[in-house]
Amino acid sequence: TNMSKILTIDELIDVIQQLEKARFDKTNWRTLGGTLGLHPNTLNMISANQRGDTDGCFGGCLSKWLRRADNVDKVGKPSLDTLANALEKMNGCKAQADYIRKLAREGDTGKTGEKNAKSTGPKIDSTKKSSKGGGAQARAGDEDIDGPDGQDPPQDKKCRKEEFSEDLVKDIEILLLPATDAEEEPVMEYLKESPEGYIETSIDGIVKMYIGYYGKRKVIVSKIAPDKTMQGPVHAAIITTKIIERVKSIKHVVAVGVCFGKDPEKQELGQVIVSEIICDFVSKRQGEDSELRRGGDYEVNRETKEMFNFSHNLVLPENIKVSPGPILTTPNVIDNPEIKKGLFDKKPEAVAGEMEGAGIMAAIGYVPQRVGGIVIKGIGDWADGKKKAAEDSKPTAARNAARYVYAALNK
Incomplete structure (x- = not known):
């Protein structure tokens, strides 16, 4: 099934996009990584490499998970089922876990199927404003990073x-x-x-x-x-x-x-x-x-x-x-x-x-x-x-x- 299919690093972007659609708060990347089986030292290294950038840390955490680092296999090999179970263990993330399971049931898993489901996850601002200098800051809109204008992802057209x-x-x-x-x-x-x-x-x-x-x-x-x-x-x-x-x-x-x-x-x-x-x-x-x-x-x-x-x-x-x-x-x-x-x-x-x-x-x-x-x-x-x-x-x-x-x- 889609839930139990073992995921690989080739599906990193797909997993990121599904969590964004689920309105997962990316600032909780460290908790998610620990729940999935990553060591604190690995998470600290990710944070250092990304200089604390939330999106980079979030992607780095999922990359280590998909590469089955540390104790990932002991917790559960990378799959949507393992991801949903980890989300369910985190405070305030049951809606995101339910959404991931719903996507899998409806075949919405990136490479294993195209988008068919509208988002039912809670509206969460998953972005984090950076304090570093070095460039003009474009104006933030009212949308989340997961789709244009903050709307739920539209159905994919053939x-x-x-x-x-x-x-x-x-x-x-x-x-x-x-x-x-x-x-x-x-x-x-x-x-x-x-x-x-x-x-x-x-x-x-x-x-x-x-x-x-x-x-x-x-x-x-x-x-x-x-x-x-x-x-x-x-x-x-x-x-x-x-x-x-x-x-x-x-x-x-x-x-x-x-x-x-x-x-x-x-x-x-x-x-x-x-x-x-x-x-x-x-x-x-x-x-x-x-x-x-x-x-x-x-x-x-x-x-x-x-x-x-x-x-x-x-x-x-x-x-x-x-x-x-x-x-x-x-x-x-x-x-x-x-x-x-x-x-x-x-x-x-x-x-x-x-x-x-x-x-x-x-x-x-x-x-x-x-x-x-x-x-x-x-x-x-x-x-x-x-x-x-x-x-x-x-x-x-x-x-x-x-x-x-x-x-x-x-x-």
């Missing part, structure tokens, strides 16, 4: 497949480009809320695209990298070129997902970076004694910047922080503090780094009169040799970026 045609994509102006599965998943959660469902199609049977409403705007979503070998600026440029050649109405291309941050003293994991300039560190001249950057800087055009401007009165959960600034694009996964320092020494005003932006900007450079590009990504790690320690933050970073884009397109 996806239908259609052959690509000009009529199918007519007048669509926005292209959203997550790079990986983990970055695509939270984007698709919003697309699935389209009032009339969403459409799957492809260009030449190669470039898969989804079409639907993201907030109030109709968009195309296409994943850049179906596997890790395709991450980076080259495939980003190829996918962008393919789509804008066939969808003539596209005006804004958005790279949405996860980036690495510059300074943990001034930024925090999960913070959303909205690029003002994309700095190309892909091309460089390597001499015997020196290395010269050859790539240029791409400025986000006025119309695209205005559409996704962080200073607008966007409705966001108050724990999502937002900062503008230049962002670096490299062709490599950076996980070395010296390499990271070398990059930021060459562009000290940059605030973060990622792998796709410059490729997208290079592609749209051939049609600059009608297409603008921007990078909107959440900080998932610090590229400091400790990516493993920060890996639990990446789902939160991806969700925050997807939520920011939703807020911008729903105004």
